[in-house]
Amino acid sequence: MDFEEIMSKYSPKQLAFAHEFITQGNVVVAAKAVGVSEQCAHAWLRKGLRQDLSRLKSLYVRDAMAKLEVALSDAVGVVRCLMNDPEVLASVRLNAEKTLIDSALRSVEVSELLERLAELESIIRTDD
Secondary structure, three states: OOHHHHHHHOOHHHHHHHHHHHHHOOHHHHHHHHOOOHHHHHHHHHHHHHHHHHHHHHHHHHHHHHHHHHHHHHHHHHHHHHHHOOOOOHHHHHHHHHHHHHHHHHHHHHHHHHHHHHHHHHHHHHHO
């Protein structure tokens, strides 16, 4: 199920609750934040929202990752300028190089983990 399908299943208030619940991790806090009772929030969760929360969370993470990739491109440009500017202190250039390498390694690790997670989710779905 993709983001649009999930979005079409719920009201804006339910989606706001889901977002708050994902970010806050607490039904009472999330319900209060969107102006509904705790009982109402629990009813939404029982009626199917709970099953979609993990998928929504995954979609939110992927959306955030896409935004970070855009920002990362700009940051890499800045780091590369520092790294390649002979007028910049050697310690700054070295730090820029380390930053670039560390970021690249983390990006690869996260991509691999997301692929493995998708494979596991696929296996779980086929077992159901």
